[in-house]
Amino acid sequence: MQTDIARLLLLYTGGTIGMMPSERGYTPVSGYLERQLEAMPQFHDKTMPRLTTPPSRFGKRIRYDVLEYAHPIDSAYMDVQDWVQIAHLIEQHYDAYDAFVILHGTDTMAYTASALSFMLEDLAKTVILTGSQIPLSQSSNDAIENLLGAMTLAGHYEIPEVCLFFRGHLYRGNRTQKVDAAGLQAFDSGNLPPLATTGTHIQVDWDLIRSVPRKPFRVQTITNRDVAAVRIFPGIRADALANFLKPPIQGLVLETYGSGNFPANRLDLMEVLRLATERGVVIVNCTQCHKGMVNSDYAAGSALYDVGVISGSDMTPEATLTKLAYLLSQDLPTDEIKQQMQRSLRGERSEPQNQTRFSFRERAFLDSVARTISSIASSDDKVHLERTLYPVLLCAASEIGDLEGIQRMLDDGADINARDYNGRTPLHVAAAAGQAHTVQLLLQHGASPLVADRSGRTPIDEAHLHQHPDVIALFK
Numbered sequence: 001m002q003t004d005i006a007r008l009l010l011l012y013t014g015g016t017i018g019m020m021p022s023e024r025g026y027t028p029v030s031g032y033l034e035r036q037l038e039a040m041p042q043f044h045d046k047t048m049p050r051l052t053t054p055p056s057r058f059g060k061r062i063r064y065d066v067l068e069y070a071h072p073i074d075s076a077y078m079d080v081q082d083w084v085q086i087a088h089l090i091e092q093h094y095d096a097y098d099a100f101v102i103l104h105g106t107d108t109m110a111y112t113a114s115a116l117s118f119m120l121e122d123l124a125k126t127v128i129l130t131g132s133q134i135p136l137s138q139s140s141n142d143a144i145e146n147l148l149g150a151m152t153l154a155g156h157y158e159i160p161e162v163c164l165f166f167r168g169h170l171y172r173g174n175r176t177q178k179v180d181a182a183g184l185q186a187f188d189s190g191n192l193p194p195l196a197t198t199g200t201h202i203q204v205d206w207d208l209i210r211s212v213p214r215k216p217f218r219v220q221t222i223t224n225r226d227v228a229a230v231r232i233f234p235g236i237r238a239d240a241l242a243n244f245l246k247p248p249i250q251g252l253v254l255e256t257y258g259s260g261n262f263p264a265n266r267l268d269l270m271e272v273l274r275l276a277t278e279r280g281v282v283i284v285n286c287t288q289c290h291k292g293m294v295n296s297d298y299a300a301g302s303a304l305y306d307v308g309v310i311s312g313s314d315m316t317p318e319a320t321l322t323k324l325a326y327l328l329s330q331d332l333p334t335d336e337i338k339q340q341m342q343r344s345l346r347g348e349r350s351e352p353q354n355q356t357r358f359s360f361r362e363r364a365f366l367d368s369v370a371r372t373i374s375s376i377a378s379s380d381d382k383v384h385l386e387r388t389l390y391p392v393l394l395c396a397a398s399e400i401g402d403l404e405g406i407q408r409m410l411d412d413g414a415d416i417n418a419r420d421y422n423g424r425t426p427l428h429v430a431a432a433a434g435q436a437h438t439v440q441l442l443l444q445h446g447a448s449p450l451v452a453d454r455s456g457r458t459p460i461d462e463a464h465l466h467q468h469p470d471v472i473a474l475f476k
């Protein structure tokens with residue numbers, strides 16, 4: 001296997017991971033982290049002139065530079081200007097590196113991840129935030145595992161999103177919340193499964209990962225800090241709520257009970273909300289619960305919409321607050337901000353599903369699309385449709401082992417080595433899914449086991465990675 005090198009920028013902003021004990025408790029120490037990494041064989045191969053990891057089992061090394069905040073901070077000190085600074089650092093170094101890992105304290109990591117996800121527009125590279133609950137300076141820690149996991153994912157996979165990696169799970173950053181003050185499983189993403197998990201092997205859920213944008217990357221900074229969040233509690237005073245909504249506040253995250261319920265019988269509170277929305281304040285209803293979404297199932301919740309509050313669906317308060325700040329930082333009319341708040345911009349909220357959704361995994365769906373293509377008479381349209389759809393359909397059919405469907409598409413002239421948007425061929429997909437009969441069929445029809453996908457992996461690598469001995473045997 002040839003050794004190739006991924007270039008990674010490791011940005012250290014602070015947090016427990018690089019802290020040392022002091023008289024007043026743990027505190028970040030400048031320069032410590034880089035010195036420490038240089039001395040650790042997992043993070044630096046001493047035969048290499050610059051910070052470089054040893055080759056991974058895919059034969060890839062990660063060469064990285066550590067860029068440290070002038071004064072690394074506890075993430076409780078993070079402010080809007082820090083988010084902007086991080087976004088600008090990524091922008092400055094965007095072309096020089098393949099991926100970015102940001103070391104950050106856990107306390108406000110979910111806020112920074114959410115804010116960055118909005119500010120980094122049309123991001124085409126992997127950005128992963130991580131940190132730890134126990135400092136690297138302690139002999140037993142979660143720092144090594146988290147940092148190594150984040151670097152491995154960033155160095156091997158092209159995941160064009162702002163992610164957060166912790167304790168073996170890669171999450172979409174704007175879906176995360178800190179859920180444990182001291183436990184090592186400190187983060188969770190209540191409304192979206194992890195994008196990837198690491199363990200004996202790495203499992204990436206490509207169906208969840210956003211596709212690479214077509215437009216060039218740019219940074220749109222957050223400059224507006226006229227936003228607030230208020231957690232409703234029984235007995236809340238109307239003037240307390242009114243204080244949260246006073247000018248210059250322009251956006252409020254209203255954290256309500258359960259599926260978006262509010263004490264709607266309290267006319268004093270309802271009046272405060274109505275007056276604020278009439279003034280143009282954007283008030284978004286979010287649940288206090290870690291899982292689930294707001295809806296109009298109860299009268300106690302739907303009354304809010306009558307006074308101009310909008311639904312935050314299943315967004316976290318962290319994502320809602322930073323999204324409000326991001327939208328308010330642009331010169332947009334209030335109606336446009338409200339519309340965008342109710343749409344997914346970076347996968348931070350689930351799209352409404354009032355229509356029946358067809359899954360690419362359903363045989364009947366694949367079959368009907370493939371049949372429609374093959375029945376088209378005009379040759380120009382047909383060639384165009386085939387080129388666009390067959391690679392995706394073939395990959396989908398290979399994942400579920402739909403031999404008949406694959407055969408029909410091949411008979412109809414589909415290219416067996418065509419790639420989907422991740423550069424993966426049907427053979428990659430079948431090998432990863434352990435579909436031995438499909439692998440056999442594809443090989444018989446001349447599929448190549450040696451083509452590399454966008455992350456540099458061949459179908460043979462996939463079979464090894466996902467440990468499918470029957471598929472490995474076929475390749476041999």
Ligand code: ASN
Pocket residue numbers: 014015016017073074075076104105106107108131132133134
């Ligand atoms: N107070 C620390 C921070 O957020 C907590 C941590 O990183 N585990 O910076």
